[in-house]
Amino acid sequence: MRPGSRGAWRLARGSLAVVVAMAGGALAACQDDTIRPVAVLEAGDSADQVLYGVTTLIAPEGVRRHRLQADTAMVYNATGLYDLRGVHLTFYDPAGVEMSVLTADSGVYRLNTGAMEAKGNVVVESVDGKILRTSYLQYDRDANELSTDQFFTYLTDGGTIEGNGFRSDPNFTFTVTDQPRGGQDGDAPGTMLLPGQDP
Numbered sequence: 001m002r003p004g005s006r007g008a009w010r011l012a013r014g015s016l017a018v019v020v021a022m023a024g025g026a027l028a029a030c031q032d033d034t035i036r037p038v039a040v041l042e043a044g045d046s047a048d049q050v051l052y053g054v055t056t057l058i059a060p061e062g063v064r065r066h067r068l069q070a071d072t073a074m075v076y077n078a079t080g081l082y083d084l085r086g087v088h089l090t091f092y093d094p095a096g097v098e099m100s101v102l103t104a105d106s107g108v109y110r111l112n113t114g115a116m117e118a119k120g121n122v123v124v125e126s127v128d129g130k131i132l133r134t135s136y137l138q139y140d141r142d143a144n145e146l147s148t149d150q151f152f153t154y155l156t157d158g159g160t161i162e163g164n165g166f167r168s169d170p171n172f173t174f175t176v177t178d179q180p181r182g183g184q185d186g187d188a189p190g191t192m193l194l195p196g197q198d199p
Helices: none
Strands: 017-020 039-042 049-058 066-076 081-092 098-110 116-126 131-140 145-148 152-156 159-163 165-168 175-178 181-184
Touching: 066 098, 081 116, 098 131, 131 165, 152 165, 152 175, 159 175
Parallel strands: none
Antiparallel strands: 017 039, 049 066, 066 081, 081 098, 098 116, 116 131, 131 145, 131 152, 145 165, 152 159, 159 181, 165 175
């Protein structure tokens, strides 16, 4: 992930105030050749940088696999950790075609592993209309798996299912649930089988 791909910033060392130029905005130079701030954000002492309006493409071997966007990213260089606010993560298949989009209030992205945790009003919607809602979701890049041990709701054309644990690929092709409740429209609760589950 290359921070600052859509913005410029200046870090005020030793201060809680981090000056951030808004992404895509015109940057005017002061007489002392420093960047004129467009927005000022407050951040903890431990954050090395604060970025506003971040967008980055993750494209191993030249094929885009993810597009990560965040309203705000607090960067911790020593650990390669990005503390995000206003998360928007797009998943692509191996051919680079969009599969689904994850949105959340906040998240943590780990640069070294590509893993992410999404928190608060987490929604994943596939291009064919399947929707997962939960309060917390993990994404394992190496396994290409979404998972949660929290309460969830999963909506499809056939009905709605709820439970207390969920694992799936980002396209909801192979899905496993824990303690499922609900079913297909018109059927008894618990009768809805998900892809990847035995009848």
